[in-house]
Each structure stands twice: as structure tokens, then as C-alpha cells.
Amino acid sequence: MTLADLKRGEQGIIKDVSSIHIPLKLLEMGCLPGNAVELVQVAPFADPMYLNINGTHLAIRKETAIHIIIEVVNG
Amino acid sequence: MGKQINVALIGNPNTGKTSVFNALTGLNQKVGNYPGITVEKKEGVCKLPRGVKAHIIDLPGTYSLNASSLDENVVIELLLNKNDKDFPDVAVVVSDVENLKRNLLLFTQIKDLEIPTILVINMSDRMAYKGISLDIDYLERELNTKIALVSTRKNKGISELKELIANYKELSIEPCMNASSIDEAYFSSLRKAFPNQLLYKLWLVITQDVNFGKTDRKTIEDVTNFKTKTKADLKRLQQKETIKRYQFINDTLKKGQTIDLKSAKDLRIKLDRILTHKVWGYLIFGVILLTIFQAIYDWSSVPMDFIDSAFASFSEWTKSVLPEGAFTSLLAEGIIPGLGGIVIFIPQIAFLFLFISILEESGYMSRVVFLMDRIMRRFGLSGKSVVPLISGTACAIPAIMATRNIESWKERLITILVTPFTTCSARLPVYLIIIALVIPEGRFLGLSFQALTLMLLYLIGFGAAVGSAWILSKVLKIRSKTFFVIEMPNYKVPLAKNVALTVLEKTKAFVFGAGKIILAISIVLWFLASYGPGEEFNNAEQIVTEQFASNNLSDEELQQKIASHKLEHSFIGITGRAIEPAIRPLGYDWKIGIAIVSSFAAREVFVGTLATIYSVGSDEEETIKNRMAGEVNPILGGPLFNFASGISLLLFYAFAMQCMSTLAIVKRETNSWKWPLYQLVVMSAFAYIVALAAFQILK
Numbered sequence: 001m002t003l004a005d006l007k008r009g010e011q012g013i014i015k016d017v018s019s020i021h022i023p024l025k026l027l028e029m030g031c032l033p034g035n036a037v038e039l040v041q042v043a044p045f046a047d048p049m050y051l052n053i054n055g056t057h058l059a060i061r062k063e064t065a066i067h068i069i070i071e072v073v074n075g
Numbered sequence: 076m077g078k079q080i081n082v083a084l085i086g087n088p089n090t091g092k093t094s095v096f097n098a099l100t101g102l103n104q105k106v107g108n109y110p111g112i113t114v115e116k117k118e119g120v121c122k123l124p125r126g127v128k129a130h131i132i133d134l135p136g137t138y139s140l141n142a143s144s145l146d147e148n149v150v151i152e153l154l155l156n157k158n159d160k161d162f163p164d165v166a167v168v169v170s171d172v173e174n175l176k177r178n179l180l181l182f183t184q185i186k187d188l189e190i191p192t193i194l195v196i197n198m199s200d201r202m203a204y205k206g207i208s209l210d211i212d213y214l215e216r217e218l219n220t221k222i223a224l225v226s227t228r229k230n231k232g233i234s235e236l237k238e239l240i241a242n243y244k245e246l247s248i249e250p251c252m253n254a255s256s257i258d259e260a261y262f263s264s265l266r267k268a269f270p271n272q273l274l275y276k277l278w279l280v281i282t283q284d285v286n287f288g289k290t291d292r293k294t295i296e297d298v299t300n301f302k303t304k305t306k307a308d309l310k311r312l313q314q315k316e317t318i319k320r321y322q323f324i325n326d327t328l329k330k331g332q333t334i335d336l337k338s339a340k341d342l343r344i345k346l347d348r349i350l351t352h353k354v355w356g357y358l359i360f361g362v363i364l365l366t367i368f369q370a371i372y373d374w375s376s377v378p379m380d381f382i383d384s385a386f387a388s389f390s391e392w393t394k395s396v397l398p399e400g401a402f403t404s405l406l407a408e409g410i411i412p413g414l415g416g417i418v419i420f421i422p423q424i425a426f427l428f429l430f431i432s433i434l435e436e437s438g439y440m441s442r443v444v445f446l447m448d449r450i451m452r453r454f455g456l457s458g459k460s461v462v463p464l465i466s467g468t469a470c471a472i473p474a475i476m477a478t479r480n481i482e483s484w485k486e487r488l489i490t491i492l493v494t495p496f497t498t499c500s501a502r503l504p505v506y507l508i509i510i511a512l513v514i515p516e517g518r519f520l521g522l523s524f525q526a527l528t529l530m531l532l533y534l535i536g537f538g539a540a541v542g543s544a545w546i547l548s549k550v551l552k553i554r555s556k557t558f559f560v561i562e563m564p565n566y567k568v569p570l571a572k573n574v575a576l577t578v579l580e581k582t583k584a585f586v587f588g589a590g591k592i593i594l595a596i597s598i599v600l601w602f603l604a605s606y607g608p609g610e611e612f613n614n615a616e617q618i619v620t621e622q623f624a625s626n627n628l629s630d631e632e633l634q635q636k637i638a639s640h641k642l643e644h645s646f647i648g649i650t651g652r653a654i655e656p657a658i659r660p661l662g663y664d665w666k667i668g669i670a671i672v673s674s675f676a677a678r679e680v681f682v683g684t685l686a687t688i689y690s691v692g693s694d695e696e697e698t699i700k701n702r703m704a705g706e707v708n709p710i711l712g713g714p715l716f717n718f719a720s721g722i723s724l725l726l727f728y729a730f731a732m733q734c735m736s737t738l739a740i741v742k743r744e745t746n747s748w749k750w751p752l753y754q755l756v757v758m759s760a761f762a763y764i765v766a767l768a769a770f771q772i773l774k
Contacts, residue, residue, distance in 0.1 A: 019314050026560050027317050028139045041351045048448050056177050057563040059445045
């Protein structure tokens with residue numbers, strides 16, 4: 001599943017990041033395989049998504065989130 | 076005393092880097108621009124122990140040395156250029172104790188440049204609150220650096236930091252990790268080709284196309300005969316490098332940092348539950364905006380009235396004290412009213428910047444971006460466009476510069492093009508004086524008509540921005556990657572010192588920047604209004620006296636007739652009459668025409684120009700407002716500033732592109748004359764049509 005499928009309050013582990021679609025800046029902010037990710041809050045229509053990745057709080061759009069493969073850890 | 080130590084402050088955004096800068100330099104700082112670009116350059120001087128002085132530069136915030144914007148470019152260009160006069164003797168990397176892991180990425184990169192580096196761990200007052208403890212000795216050893224634990228809020232650790240800067244020669248310049256292991260073969264061939272160059276420096280130049288000295292990417296790849304890597308390969312390597320760096324950081328922090336989650340408290344979650352809520356979030360944002368506008372209107376009206384009348388009496392006083400002559404009248408009728416037109420701005424601008432800096436310092440602005448992104452996208456904008464659109468209510472120039480963090484070029488261009496529609500503070504004096512003249516007093520639901528009109532004008536400006544953005548998003552055929560990422564920083568109570576310094580410095584920049592133009596224009600106007608060609612001007616006294624010989628005018632009335640006859644036939648009067656046919660359908664006379672023409676340089680000149688024109692030849696001490704109220708429409712009769720012409724003027728100023736500085740900034744930021752010219756023509760034409768329609772319907 002991808003990051004876009006994560007529900008509010010759920011936590012996951014990033015498995016893979018499609019490097020063509022994801023800019024370096026996001027990787028540098030901690031969006032790397034192996035790091036934990038949690039969905040903190042969503043705006044209306046679940047877009048953008050307010051995330052906690054590896055302790056960094058940031059927001060990205062859904063169209064970016066679909067390129068990040070994750071595995072849910074707990075619901 | 077030896078030479079000053081050059082210090083560069085570097086750090087991620089939201090780490091309190093500017094607070095550290097303020098703590099080190101206090102009021103000994105100045106803000107300028109890097110030559111040729113509009114990136115702000117903040118520098119200051121700091122006294123260190125034993126009489127040593129440090130020259131400190133506050134570099135733009137960046138997440139890494141891989142630059143993706145003009146601001147970030149400044150950082151690497153300085154760090155790569157040993158010959159720059161600002162090249163740091165010591166780099167101070169500022170990090171936030173709560174985001175140490177991410178902040179250290181930039182730190183490891185700077186260590187690779189072999190510059191003496193101090194690590195500041197800021198916001199150390201939050202450690203207990205967050206359950207964080209650090210093994211400083213271990214971290215200093217692993218990271219090959221000296222660490223200063225600082226709390227700018229509690230004013231702790233600053234003297235220790237100064238001590239470290241003074242002793243910078245003792246710092247190690249060894250990198251703390253080996254990044255070249257991501258591709259040994261590639262890096263060793265690079266080392267062979269350039270034995271005298273720093274390896275990491277070469278790598279930065281290859282991956283980002285920046286110039287340093289004579290070496291750029293092309294010369295490196297031409298000289299060396301190893302296989303050039305494709306962009307995609309380079310990006311993959313950069314990704315590998317990032318992972319490698321994080322591995323090192325994770326290993327280091329595993330031993331050097333412990334976080335006791337049980338004792339950690341989180342205010343963020345509680346606040347975000349409300350402030351980013353689907354309903355409450357928007358409601359709160361709306362209430363905050365309304366409060367700000369009401370406050371600006373209410374709080375600044377008293378000081379503004381005071382300034383207006385103070386300048387009127389000052390001008391009168393000058394006339395009575397100094398001997399009569401051209402110089403006195405230039406001073407009393409040209410320069411002083413012109414200056415008044417600048418000073419009258421100070422209250423509003425200060426309040427606007429006060430609110431904007433509080434919103435930004437507190438971390439709330441990022442939440443607004445988050446809330447608004449989806450809505451703004453519908454109009455072809457980005458959530459990040461909200462920041463320029465809000466700060467555009469102060470001034471379009473910093474607002475357009477604030478678009479730099481919008482990743483998508485199309486969204487950024489649209490934001491730049493529509494931002495000048497938002498009601499900037501230069502429009503305020505025009506609005507306020509016309510509203511006071513033509514909108515009746517009275518209240519509706521407890522709000523005064525005049526305040527409501529002003530609010531409506533803000534809404535019109537915002538509506539025009541959003542509406543034209545929507546049209547542009549349909550018309551412009553630009554393919555650009557849409558990408559959006561924004562950090563959601565911790566909530567912080569804004570530091571009074573930071574807010575005060577921002578307000579002071581922005582107000583100063585505005586007053587002196589705009590002030591020069593206004594002052595120059597008001598002097599030119601005074602000359603043009605005080606002199607004229609030909610008989611009609613030079614023999615005005617005789618002509619008027621003969622003309623009204625049979626009317627039995629009092630001396631005073633006669634003097635007024637002469638003065639206005641002179642003005643009409645002065646250089647400015649002739650120019651004004653020439654353009655009058657174009658503006659008469661809008662309900663304006665030639666004096667307003669002059670004010671509009673001169674305010675093409677800057678809107679705020681409008682009031683100053685009218686003040687200058689109306690005070691030339693007049694003896695009485697009067698405020699600008701009273702003079703304007705007394706003007707009579709020469710054709711239709713009745714007051715010149717009535718409801719119809721007033722509304723027409725308000726709408727004209729709402730839409731017209733009248734600011735040379737904005738056009739210059741747009742040219743710089745878009746790197747072409749095409750967009751500013753487009754803005755100028757479209758906005759001004761639209762303003763003319765709307766103003767024309769309004770007057771013809773209302774008259």
C-alpha cells in the first residue's frame with residue numbers, strides 16, 4: 001500500500017520511495033526507507049496530508065504520497 | 076586589534092537561527108541585498124571576549140547544501156568560494172533540539188567542506204519538557220566539533236557560544252564521516268583529476284550547476300575523462316548520499332541522545348486538533364484575519380490624524396518663521412507636505428508587520444498553508460500562495476519574494492502575477508482619505524460604514540487576485556512539476572525581541588525606500604506647479620484683476636483666484652489639462668489626473684501630490700482632507716469628491732498596477748520583461764474600465 005492509503009492516527013514504516021517522483025528535498029527531510037511515518041491530520045478531501053516522518057512534521061499532497069510505499073505497523 | 080572573525084550562521088528553517096543572530100548582534104545589524112539578486116542579506120557585528128570582534132552573517136535557512144531556490148543558492152555559493160570577502164572563518168550551524176536528527180544532515184555536509192564548525196543546539200529549554208537528554212561529550216567526539224547548548228528564550232548559552240567563536244582556531248576541520256563511499260570508483264577518479272580540490276566541493280558543483288570561481292560543472296566534466304553521469308544517475312547517488320548521512324546520524328544519536336517519551340508532553344497535538352480542524356480551523360483563521368484588519372483600522376487612525384494635522388501646522392509654522400521666498404515655499408509647500416505623506420504610513424505598516432511576524436514566528440502560518448492548499452489549488456495557486464497574498468497586504472515586494480518557496484513554477488508565476496491585486500499598505504492612505512470624504516458616517520451591525528467599505532475593498536482585491544489566478548491557470552500553457560512540501564514547525568510563543576526587530580527593520584526599509592521616491596517627486600511637483608511658461612502664468616495677477624474688476628471681490632477672494640489661475644497655467648496645469656479628456660469620463664479633474672500620473676511610480680504618492688498641489692499658493696493652515704473636501708468639480712459643479720467619483724477612484728486604485736518597485740521585482744523574479752509589462756497593461760486597462768463603469772452608473 002502507499003502512504004496515501006494511511007488513515008488518521010495510523011503508523012507505518014516506509015518501504016520504498018520512487019526516486020523519479022520524489023524530490024530530493026523530501027528525502028532530506030527524512031522521507032527514506034526504514035523510517036516511521038504517522039498521519040497526524042488531514043485537510044478536507046484528505047489532501048494535503050499532515051505527517052510525522054521520523055520526528056519531522058510536514059505536509060505533502062496526496063499526489064506525492066502515492067509514490068511512497070509503506071507498511072502499516074499499527075492501527 | 077586583529078581582523079574581525081567572519082562567522083556564518085547556517086541552519087534549517089524554524090531552528091531559531093535568527094533568534095541566535097539577534098542575541099549575538101542586538102541592534103548592531105543591518106539588512107541589505109546580495110549584489111544583483113533580491114535575497115536578503117543580514118549581517119551584524121558581535122563583541123567577543125578579550126576585545127575580539129566578529130562579523131556575523133545570517134544566511135538564508137536551508138535543509139541541505141543541495142540548493143533548490145535562489146535563497147539556498149546564496150548559502151552554497153558563499154561556502155564554496157574561498158575568495159569571497161564574507162567566506163566564514165567559522166561556520167555556526169544552528170539546530171533545534173527537538174529536530175536534531177534532521178538538522179544534523181546539513182551539519183555533516185558542512186563538515187565535509189572542512190570549514191571549522193560549531194554546532195549550536197538551540198531551544199535547550201525544551202529538553203526537560205520533551206524528555207530529551209544529550210551526552211554532549213560523546214556528540215562532540217563523534218561529530219568532531221564543539222557544541223553550544225543555547226536557549227535564546229531563556230538567554231542561556233550565548234556567552235559560551237561567543238567563547239567558542241573567539242577560539243575557533245582550536246576547532247577540528249576533519250569531516251565526521253566519509254560520504255564518498257557511496258561510489259568509490261567515481262570519487263577516486265574525481266580525486267585523481269583534481270588533486271588540489273576538495274572532493275565534496277567538486278561533488279556539489281557537479282550535482283547542482285553552481286559556479287564557484289572558474290570551476291563549474293562543464294569544466295570539471297570536460298577536463299576529467301571519466302564517464303559523465305546522467306542526471307538520473309546523479310540523483311540516485313544524491314539519494315544514496317542522504318541515506319548514508321542519516322545512517323551515520325542515527326548511529327551517533329542512538330548513543331548520544333535519549334528520549335524519554337513518558338515524560339514528553341505535546342502541546343502541538345492539542346493545538347493542531349483545533350487549529351487544523353476541518354471546520355474550526357477555517358473559522359479561527361477567518362476570525363484572526365478580521366481582527367487584524369479591524370485592529371489596523373482602529374489603532375492607526377488616531378496616530379494618523381495626529382500626524383496629518385501635525386504636518387499641516389508644521390508647514391504653517393515654517394512659513395511664519397522663515398523669510399518669504401522661493402526656498403521657504405519649496406520647504407513649506409513641497410517638502411514638508413511630501414514628507415507628511417510618508418510619515419503618515421508608519422502606524423499602519425508597523426501594525427501590519429507586527430501581525431504578520433507574529434503569525435510567522437508562532438508557527439501558525441504553516442497551518443494556514445496546510446488548510447488552504449486544496450482550495451487555492453482549485454484556482455491554480457498553491458497553499459503557499461496564501462503567505463504572499465497575506466503579506467501582500469503590507470507590501471507586494473516582500474510578498475513576491477516570499478513566493479520563492481513555491482515549488483511548482485506555474486503556481487509560483489501565477490502567484491507573482493496576481494499578488495499586486497491584494498490591498499497593499501500603499502493603497503491605504505488613498506482609500507482612507509477618499510472613504511473619509513465620500514462614505515457617510517453611520518453604523519451597520521455595530522461596524523461603521525467606513526470600516527465596512529475598507530473591508531470590502533480588501534475583499535475586492537483578494538477576489539481579483541483569486542479570480543485572475545483562475546483565468547491564468549486556464550490560459551497559461553506551462554508544464555511544470557507540481558510538488559508541495561511544507562514543514563509544520565512546533566508552536567512557539569513569539570519572542571518579543573524578534574518581532575520588534577522585524578517590525579522596526581521592515582518599517583524602516585519601507586519608509587526610506589518609498590520615502591526617497593516620494594520626496595523626489597514632491598519636489599519636482601512643486602517646481603512644476605510653481606512655475607509656468609508664457610503670459611498667462613507670468614501676468615496672472617494682471618489678467619485676473621482685470622477680469623474680475625467689475626465683480627467687487629474682496630482682497631482674499633482675489634488672491635485665491637490669482638493662485639488658482641497660476642496653477643492652471645503652470646507646467647503641471649498644462650500637463651494635467653492635456654490628459655483631462657481621458658479621465659473626465661471617470662469623474663476626475665486635471666488635479667486628480669496629475670496625482671494619478673505621478674502615482675504611477677508609487678500609489679502612496681497620490682495623497683502627497685494632492686497635498687502639494689492644493690497647498691501651492693494657499694495661505695491657510697489646513698489638513699489635506701479639508702482641502703480635498705473643498706474642491707469643486709469645474710464642469711458638473713458640486714464637490715469634486717462625491718460618491719460617484721470617490722467610488723470610481725477607489726476602484727481604480729484597487730486594480731491599477733501603480734508601483735514601479737513591484738514591476739522591477741517581478742522582472743527580477745521572472746527574469747523577463749514580458750510578465751511585468753503584461754501586468755502593467757492588463758491591470759491598468761481593467762482599472763480604467765471598471766472606474767469608468769462605476770462613475771457612469773453612479774453619477
